[in-house]
Amino acid sequence: MSTTIDHHASTTARAVVVPTDGTVEAWVAEVAALTQPDDVVWCDGSEVEKQRLLDEMVDAGTLVRLAKRERSYLARSHPSDVARVESRTFICSERQEDAGPTNNWRDPRLMGRELHAVFAGSMRGRTLYVVPFSMGPLGGPISQVGVEITDSPYVVASMHVMTRVSRDVLALIDAGHEWVPAVHSVGAPLGPTDTDVAWPCNDTKYIAHFPESREVWSYGSGYGGNALLGKKCFALRIASVMGRDEGWLAEHMLLVRVTAPTGRRYHLAAAFPSACGKTNLAMLQPTLPGWSVETLGDDIVWMRPDDDGALRAINPEAGFFGVAPGTGVDTNPTAIATLEHDVIFTNVALTDDGDVWWEGLTPEAPEHLVDWTGADWTPGSGRPAAHPNSRFTVAAAQCPSIAPDWDDPAGVPVDAIVFGGRRATNVPLVTQAFGWDHGVFLGATISSERTAAAEGTVGELRRDPFAMMPFCGYAMPDHWAHWLTMGDRLNPARLPAVFQVNWFRKGAGGRWLWPGFGENSRVVAWIAEQVDAAHHVRPDAGAVDSPLGRVPAPGALDVDGLGLPAADLAELFHVDRAAWRHEADLTEAFFAELGHVPDRVRAQLDALRARLTP
Numbered sequence: 001m002s003t004t005i006d007h008h009a010s011t012t013a014r015a016v017v018v019p020t021d022g023t024v025e026a027w028v029a030e031v032a033a034l035t036q037p038d039d040v041v042w043c044d045g046s047e048v049e050k051q052r053l054l055d056e057m058v059d060a061g062t063l064v065r066l067a068k069r070e071r072s073y074l075a076r077s078h079p080s081d082v083a084r085v086e087s088r089t090f091i092c093s094e095r096q097e098d099a100g101p102t103n104n105w106r107d108p109r110l111m112g113r114e115l116h117a118v119f120a121g122s123m124r125g126r127t128l129y130v131v132p133f134s135m136g137p138l139g140g141p142i143s144q145v146g147v148e149i150t151d152s153p154y155v156v157a158s159m160h161v162m163t164r165v166s167r168d169v170l171a172l173i174d175a176g177h178e179w180v181p182a183v184h185s186v187g188a189p190l191g192p193t194d195t196d197v198a199w200p201c202n203d204t205k206y207i208a209h210f211p212e213s214r215e216v217w218s219y220g221s222g223y224g225g226n227a228l229l230g231k232k233c234f235a236l237r238i239a240s241v242m243g244r245d246e247g248w249l250a251e252h253m254l255l256v257r258v259t260a261p262t263g264r265r266y267h268l269a270a271a272f273p274s275a276c277g278k279t280n281l282a283m284l285q286p287t288l289p290g291w292s293v294e295t296l297g298d299d300i301v302w303m304r305p306d307d308d309g310a311l312r313a314i315n316p317e318a319g320f321f322g323v324a325p326g327t328g329v330d331t332n333p334t335a336i337a338t339l340e341h342d343v344i345f346t347n348v349a350l351t352d353d354g355d356v357w358w359e360g361l362t363p364e365a366p367e368h369l370v371d372w373t374g375a376d377w378t379p380g381s382g383r384p385a386a387h388p389n390s391r392f393t394v395a396a397a398q399c400p401s402i403a404p405d406w407d408d409p410a411g412v413p414v415d416a417i418v419f420g421g422r423r424a425t426n427v428p429l430v431t432q433a434f435g436w437d438h439g440v441f442l443g444a445t446i447s448s449e450r451t452a453a454a455e456g457t458v459g460e461l462r463r464d465p466f467a468m469m470p471f472c473g474y475a476m477p478d479h480w481a482h483w484l485t486m487g488d489r490l491n492p493a494r495l496p497a498v499f500q501v502n503w504f505r506k507g508a509g510g511r512w513l514w515p516g517f518g519e520n521s522r523v524v525a526w527i528a529e530q531v532d533a534a535h536h537v538r539p540d541a542g543a544v545d546s547p548l549g550r551v552p553a554p555g556a557l558d559v560d561g562l563g564l565p566a567a568d569l570a571e572l573f574h575v576d577r578a579a580w581r582h583e584a585d586l587t588e589a590f591f592a593e594l595g596h597v598p599d600r601v602r603a604q605l606d607a608l609r610a611r612l613t614p
């Protein structure tokens, strides 16, 4: 196991530049000497600073100011720079086995040299912005800080929304707090006579992570997940390694508080792969009377055991970088209300009266639009007006369902962990794990149909354990071992119950079997009832065993008033044993590819096979 080696051995040895001392000033000076910007600007995170940057970007043609939406803007990316690039995402750990077989590993020294070469002069003709930021409330017990250097004002304005940008971060670092240095360049230097383009980027891209020195170097892309380095690069890839070393968890999860008609409160953390429904569940408006949901986070959760042995969770972000297509008043009215003002939209369509539009915003498309590429568009154009991975960037604080205590540094105790994916077949609407180890197995074996959030073929089935395949900064099987250890450390009376959900099962002709969205509250209510049963608050009458886990007992899932045909309900929970024996074989093959899968996870596969045997 990798936990026996000293992961801090090279904390002070930086990968690409070697500052004269550990200060931010020395590091900025070294990066500036390498990248050769025209100016260096230290950001303070103020509203004035953000507005100035936005105004400058409007003047420069990078942003379109939306006439119909207060203080809101549209950015159109270069058509090649629309999503995460997993093929150019690197984990540069000292030892290849620490990165594991599912990450692109590079030797840190070789990558350091390669990056030194591409970053040399990469900011010529541009401004280098220094962005000190906190992930989580500044100074909180679960929070962390970093400093991003970037030559993109779009990135600075987006970081203002997505993180807590503040000069106070620098004081914390001066006082000795650990910090993550993160360098970003669009990789498009300007000569004295060059004119800039709206979205500078480079065909050559690097999204490089140095887990031991806790550094990020990103080159060539302006897209969110590649460029807003506090987000996936720090809060997941680097933070997952910090969590492994320090005994906490950094996960690709939403976080909500559910309140039952009884007044009892439950905190749910749910991991679904990219573009598989986290933001939607985070902003759920329950259709079940008497239930309510408050939003705490929609993409990333950091969790730590507290003194009670409960798992305490915060959302380290301060905003939402959400998928636009499919977001409408019928599906996610809360998101629509969140987006009324102060939004940066990227790659959506522009209406003739200066507003935004995307597929699913309204049932009918407007007669005429300017599409995400800047071209004229009509409903007959035969192509989407908004890019399938077009996004909105908006402050969490302006979400109407945000919990009043959403930025409490202490976080909330997690009662249930939910894993999900996009599966047209096999995976039931909801199942409960038999215990923690089975829950880890459910997380480890998530597979999901690919979405537009990353490069690749949309719809293709791929394994995405814990929805962390693209985001874990170390070997996936070590991540599962870490989860097992975390379970052992928690107070058994506070141990979260674990569930698997699938909103995406399809029936004949490819129609959704489950209405989804607000109706998912019915599943959430069953989950809450099972949490009560696990804590002996109520008898465990709501569930029966299936080969895959505990499923709702007849009548326990409230489907009143849905008009759901009995055959559809049966199909949503149908377990095709032959298909599942095949799934078990695929899991076996997947484990073989990964190598040293923990015995306790392997034992769960054996147990599944035994349950599938008639």
Ligand code: GTP
Pocket (backbone or CB within 6 Å): 272, 273, 274, 275, 276, 277, 278, 279, 280, 281, 298, 299, 321, 322, 323, 325, 326, 327, 331, 453, 503, 504, 512, 515, 516, 517, 520
């Ligand atoms: P990332 O930001 O990429 O991590 O994605 P996410 O997991 O937050 O996904 P999001 O909630 O933005 O949903 C992505 C797509 O799935 C949108 O087009 C939604 O409309 C659709 N979706 C979300 N929930 C449901 C559901 O319950 N049923 C169906 N059919 N579609 C859903």
Ligand code: SPV
Pocket (backbone or CB within 6 Å): 083, 084, 223, 224, 225, 226, 231, 232, 273, 274, 275, 299, 321, 453, 454
């Ligand atoms: C995802 O792809 O899971 C996202 C968007 O949440 S990005 O921040 O680009 O990774």
Ligand code: MN
Pocket (backbone or CB within 6 Å): 252, 273, 274, 275, 299
């Ligand atoms: Mn995500």
